[in-house]
Amino acid sequence: MPHAPVLIVGAGPTGLVLALWLTRQGVPVRIIDKAAGPGTASRAMAVQARTLELYRQLDLADAVVASGHTIPAIHLWTTGQRRATLSFGSAGQDLTPYAFLLVYPQDQHERLLVARLQALGVGVEWRTECLGFEDQGERIVAQLRLPDGSEQACAAPYLAGCDGARSVVRHQIGAGFPGGTYDKIFYVADVDARGPAATNGQAHIALDHADFAAWLPYDNQGRGRLIGVVGDERAQRAESLAFDDVGHSAIASVGLQVRAVHWFSTYRVHHRVTDHYRRGRAFLVGDAAHVHSPAGGQGMNTGIGDAINLAWKLAAVLQHGAPDALLDSYEAERRAFALKLVETTDRLFSFVTADGSFADFMRTRIAPLLVPLASGAGAVREYAFRMVSQTMISYHDGPLAAGQAGAVRSGDRLPWVRTADNHGPLADIAWQVHVYGDAPGELAAWCTSQGIALHRFPFGPAHEAVGLARGAAYLLRPDSYVACADPQARCAVLQAYLERHLGAGTRRS
Known part of the structure; x- marks a missing residue:
């Protein structure tokens, strides 16, 4: 029976980073994914400063920064006027070597991680699916479907489910996934645009009456990602919508003129955190354990943080004889953070997308008065940067803290x-x-x-x-x-x- 100390199910950024960290620490891994290869859609875009700090430990940060687009500031607009600016440089220059937001499309990101893993002698087994597994106490035995359709049993001391929101591993261990689904429907579009906001290389968030749009540039030439909310009257036919069908008032309010649409998709946003990150020898990592709104670009980065937290603990147990109880701290530390994150992004998402005249009044009249005052205070700017960049994450109340x-x-x-x-x-x-x-x-x-x-x-x-x-x-x-x-x-x-x-x-x- 094939054997690996850690079987990783799912080869998105979370699974790939887990494999990289374990391999760097001398722990052999087997990583599988039912897809035919790395993703082909840009999907998650934002790479936060804390992720880059952790990537520096893998000698990855410079390559990721060189391949992506650094965004030095985010501008907030309401009703066609720029109201406030968060400058990452001024807010984070004394906190991290990476005082910016990095935009790096997920498909490119995954290909880089796959190449780095291959350079370490580990290949992803594509078109290989985990059908289920049995925890036998001393090991897990997983049943895999191979690319030729045959089935194979694989034994491993530990299994990591990095297999996304519909995780087979989560269902197998019987972990709940409490939370809910927002009524609103998001759209995402990769576009070519023109106008000053499209070519200054910075991010823009626009709040308008019953409309919202965010612009994340890929470069200074007008290529970028638009994110917005589909109006209620169109939400019922979201699957058949095209870019021309969604509201454009917020987009136009910042002077963006879309010239070409290269990719467009709609999706519902969920907010859920599993009640168990570990059951016996199986672990949930990334979207398999938590999903939330895209506010702040936190999702992929949180999954990567999960992977690194778990990786060093698995290595301590497998390579250095640490007690299995050390692995319990993974859930204690990462689930506490996920719950706080979901609460924070839920509040922000609800404020941005709420319906009604009062909500409009708060977004377009009150927020423009308060945000410039808050963003002008150095302490507030630093706090906002720490929160978005994930450099604020701490484990003060966790079981491993002392002194x-x-x-x-x-x-x-x-x-x-x-x-x-x-x-x-x-x-x-x-x-x-x-x-x-x-x-x-x-x-x-x-x-x-x-x-x-x-x-x-x-x-x-x-x-x-x-x-x-x-x-x-x-x-x-x-x-x-x-x-x-x-x-x-x-x-x-x-x-x-x-x-x-x-x-x-x-x-x-």
Whole structure:
């Protein structure tokens, strides 16, 4: 019977990133997908700063940025007037090396990930479908349909369902998918357009009476993605609609003139989070675990975050002898974030698409007064950037959090120091310790005994500004979140943390 430590069902961005992270950590994988090959539609477009930071650990960030289009700002329009601008550069330049929104069509994104995985010696098995599986306690045995129509059993210690909103894996484990479906219907269109808004390389969101449109450019030449809402009177025949059938008032209000439509589709938006991310040896990842409105471009990035969170924990168990209980923290950390995300995007989506004269009044009269005031405040701009870029994600309340040093708490993403680029060492996907300032002599010996790299940085005003404490020890997880923070850099504290969560005598690298 074919065997792989991790069987990955689904080769979209989530499944591919999970395969890449596991492979980089030395865990063999088998990745299958019932499709004939990578996607051919642009679908998810936005790649957020936090995803690029994690891609940097895979040596992928530069290639993704070079292939995509960087958007430095988003402009908000109502009734034909520009009301506010969120500049990513001014809001995020001290937070991340990637202070912009990146537009990178999903079909191109998938092809790049597939190529990188092939370069590591792992090929996606296309036209291979998971029909079901049995969790036998010590392993999972999955039944696969191969490209020639024959069936094959495959054994694996763990299975990851990255197979989308209609997940076979989710149905198999009996996990619920509570939530609902919005009444509104969205449309998406890849177009060529002209006008100042089409060629300045920036994003535009327009709110008009009973209409909404968002423009995400692919370049500075007028190629881009339009997203909007289908009017209620047309929603009943959404499947037969063409671009000419949907409302264009919001599009016209920003001066966009559509010259050609290359792709057009409509779809309903769901908001759901599964009640179980794990059942025995099977896990749900990405859209198999959560779906929500496209507000903020969060969906694909959240799936990629799921994959990386799960990958290092699977590697710790399979490669380094960590207890299976470590894998329970995957659901605890990622489901909590998904619930917050669905709540946030639900509120934003409902505000943008609500019907009625009061809703129109709030969107076109009140919002234009409040948004410029809010966006003019530096703290508000930074908060908005942190939220959209996913650099705000933390696991403070998760089961792996322990300690605080300075303003940095365990569960935080390691703050980036612009003048020192302390994220550079994170390219080594492994546990490591960072100290900013002088480190106790015994700490280096302890790190050596544990197989953990120790990185020392001179302490200065830039480190203090981001909340790091002089002389403290920050034990970092392989996904660059702070596992344990100790102001006195005590080896005993770090040792106790590792033994509690990874097990006594567990190898760290």
